[in-house]
Structure formats: structure tokens, C-alpha cells
Amino acid sequence: MTTILERYQQLHPRSAALHAEALRLFPNGVTHDVRYVTPFPIYVERAAGSRKWDVDGHELIDYVMGHGALLLGHAHPAVKQAVAEQIEKGTHYGACQELELRWAGWVQRLVPSAQLVRFTSSGTEATMMAVRLARAFTGRQKLVRFQSHFHGWNDNVVGFAFPPDTTPQAAGIPIAALQNQVVVPQHDAAALRQALERGDVAAVIIEPTGASFGTIPLVRSFLSDARELTEMAGSLLIFDEVVTGFRVAPGGVQELTGIPPDITCLAKVLAGGLPGGAVVGRRDILSLLDFGDDEWNLKRRIPHPGTFNANPLSAAAGSACLSVIADGKPQQRAADLCRRLCQGMNALLRRAEVTGCAYGFSSMFHITMGYDVPPPEDGFLWNWEGRPGATVPGISRERLEALKRGMLNRGVDLMRNGGLVSAVHTEEDVDATLAAFEETLADMRREELV
Numbered sequence: 001m002t003t004i005l006e007r008y009q010q011l012h013p014r015s016a017a018l019h020a021e022a023l024r025l026f027p028n029g030v031t032h033d034v035r036y037v038t039p040f041p042i043y044v045e046r047a048a049g050s051r052k053w054d055v056d057g058h059e060l061i062d063y064v065m066g067h068g069a070l071l072l073g074h075a076h077p078a079v080k081q082a083v084a085e086q087i088e089k090g091t092h093y094g095a096c097q098e099l100e101l102r103w104a105g106w107v108q109r110l111v112p113s114a115q116l117v118r119f120t121s122s123g124t125e126a127t128m129m130a131v132r133l134a135r136a137f138t139g140r141q142k143l144v145r146f147q148s149h150f151h152g153w154n155d156n157v158v159g160f161a162f163p164p165d166t167t168p169q170a171a172g173i174p175i176a177a178l179q180n181q182v183v184v185p186q187h188d189a190a191a192l193r194q195a196l197e198r199g200d201v202a203a204v205i206i207e208p209t210g211a212s213f214g215t216i217p218l219v220r221s222f223l224s225d226a227r228e229l230t231e232m233a234g235s236l237l238i239f240d241e242v243v244t245g246f247r248v249a250p251g252g253v254q255e256l257t258g259i260p261p262d263i264t265c266l267a268k269v270l271a272g273g274l275p276g277g278a279v280v281g282r283r284d285i286l287s288l289l290d291f292g293d294d295e296w297n298l299k300r301r302i303p304h305p306g307t308f309n310a311n312p313l314s315a316a317a318g319s320a321c322l323s324v325i326a327d328g329k330p331q332q333r334a335a336d337l338c339r340r341l342c343q344g345m346n347a348l349l350r351r352a353e354v355t356g357c358a359y360g361f362s363s364m365f366h367i368t369m370g371y372d373v374p375p376p377e378d379g380f381l382w383n384w385e386g387r388p389g390a391t392v393p394g395i396s397r398e399r400l401e402a403l404k405r406g407m408l409n410r411g412v413d414l415m416r417n418g419g420l421v422s423a424v425h426t427e428e429d430v431d432a433t434l435a436a437f438e439e440t441l442a443d444m445r446r447e448e449l450v
């Protein structure tokens, strides 16, 4: 009987060969941490709709979906046409262009707190700018963030604390940057209050559906606590809606909850599958990017060049994408399919008597295995309300790797132990994914992994 790993190697010889070549070019042979898959990742040569095709000729149902950028799936006709038309007219003017007005106009109409917009090239740049704005606006240094919440890879937002030492540590990050971070457990309102009490916190940054695009789901009432406590402390509240923006609703979590952040970070869906990010928020805060007199420019203004800010191709793709998702129907379609997927996975886990569950929010889903966690009551939404200290779901590295390879063997590409559903996935895709999941569970059972 071949193992999951052996089958993976047999099925993907061309990917293995390209990976061997890549090892001579890139650290670990990859260009993004999430693409690091052992013993080698798959190589993809084209994609359309909910599918992508690898270099070994396999058709895959895709749930990585451009790391969350492709709410409308691969090569959506409206986005393709907008980009094709723009590319004929040039890719970079080094000048203002009307398209950036159209793009920002969509952002302003859809995102409730977007009084002003500033485009960046990525989500990482957006969180970096948000923190800088908050520090300049408040004149304070400290940033509060939450354990396991991900905000990209800039110095302000990386580093982990290794108990009993509570100071975050991270290779290559200046001590001063780490000392300016206060990392608080998600849902711990008392710890948040205590962190804010000293009056030196510029901002609190949060993934508003919970750590790592909702892998650890966030209780909605905690968002209200964060809003109230930051206001009382004179600190700003930054929503990192890089994943949730335009996805959970046209206006993101702030539309769903009615809780207004001071600053919001956007990327991914914003640019319709091309590179792009944005910082949006209160006019008085974003006005720190305005030019003024010499004294202001030297001492108070935040400079912001950036070669690819609001570049024409991203502006074209982003405007086209936002125009399609503005009515909320694609989000609803993707969320309905995601619910169906999780409910199906939970039924299969139950039938196979595997401990763990699938859960999600909107069109984002996660799978935990090996921990005795009760499945969500409705088979989809994890309800933490009333038990915020409950066990955090997770998955061991061994199971994670087997799940990823096993699902690829069966024609499905997950993003780690979860993924993102697009508006162009179909019921048939979900059913085929469930069949692949059932077979993968059986494969894992044979190897005593579940």
C-alpha cells in the first residue's frame, strides 16, 4: 500500500524537478512561507475560475485563491478585460490617473470608515503605514496587538513571546521595535485595559474576525470592548481587514458589526488579484500625509512615496473587482458554499470518528484534527460567546502535512489546514472536495494519523 507521501511523489515528478532547480535559486526553494510544503510544493501553470492546473497535468479545486485575493476566482472576465484594456494603454505613468479615483471611489463607497484613502503595494505596507500614522497622530510609541494575529511582516507587528519572558523576540527585529509592542491574549479585556491604562499606547491593531483569518474566532463583543477601551485611553483602533475587507461584506467587518475603527488596512480583494493595499480611515489622521509649510513637512508630515502605489493595472483590476462585489451577492454565494463545505466535512469527520472539526466564517474555513473540540452547533460558525477561554483549535505539523499532500493527491489545494471559497466555486466543487476529504481521512487513518 503506498503512503500519502509516496503517492504525492509519484503524482508530481515535474513539480519535484522544478523544486530541485528552485533550491538553487531561493531559500528552501520557495518565494512565500505558506508555499513551503515538504518534500516539495506543486508548481501551477494556469488557472481559471475555481480551478488551477499543475505542471504534472492535474486539475485542482483551489482554496488558496491567491492567498485570499481572489473572491471572484481566477481570471474573472471583468477583471481580465479591465487589465487587458489597461495594459494596452501602459502599465505605469509615474503620474496621477483617473483610474485611481474610480478605485478609491469604490473603497470610499463600500468601507464605512474610509473618509480618506491611501494606496500602498501590499497589506504589509498598509499595516506599516497604519502604525506610523497612529504614532504620529497620538505622539505615543506603543502598539498593542493580539497573540497569533497576523499583520504581515514589518518590524512593528512580528515577534513572539516565549513564556516566562513576556517580551516578544524575533530574528532581525530591533529591540526597540519589540519593546514597543504589547502582546495581549485575544478576548482578554482585562489585559487590554491594563495595557491601555498607562496612556502610552498609540494604537491597538486587530484582525476583526480573530487570529489568522479567524483560525481562532473572535467574539464580537470583544471588538466592542476594544473600541470602548481604546476610546477611553485616547488610543486608536486599527482594523486589519486585509483578508476580511470586501470579503465578509462589501464594507468588511466594520459594516457587519457597525463598529467603526479609526484606521483600516486593506489589500487582497481590494486589488482584484493584482498587487495592492490601502490605508483608509479618519480624515484628521490620514491628513498627516498632506503637504504643508516647511516646518510641518519636516516635523509632522509622514512621507509616502512608493513606486507602485495605485499603479494603473492594480487600479483597473481593483475597480473592476469592487464593482462586481459591491452588491454583496458574490460574498453571500461564497459564504453559502463555505457553510456547505464545513457542514459536509463535519459530517464526514463524525462518520469516520475522527476528533476535530471544520469551522469558518463567511467564505473562510479551517480544519482542526486531533483535538477533542466540539464541532460548531450549526456545523459552521464557531461560537465562543460565553466561553472565551475554551481550547484553541489547531493541528499538528504531521497531520497538517498529510492533509495538504493527501488532498492534493485527490485534486484539492487547501491553504494550510483551511482555505478561502470564492464566488465562482460551485456545489459540484464542494461535493468533489468532500469526496476528496473522505478519501484523505481514510488515507490518514491507514497511517494512524487520525
Ligand SMILES: Cc1ncc(COP(=O)(O)O)c(C=O)c1O
Residues within 6 Å of the ligand: 067, 122, 123, 124, 125, 127, 150, 151, 152, 153, 207, 213, 240, 241, 242, 243, 267, 268, 277
Ligand atoms: C490579516 C493580514 N494582514 C496583513 C497581511 C499582509 O498582507 P500582504 O501579504 O499583502 O503583505 C496579511 C497577509 O496574508 C494578512 O492576512
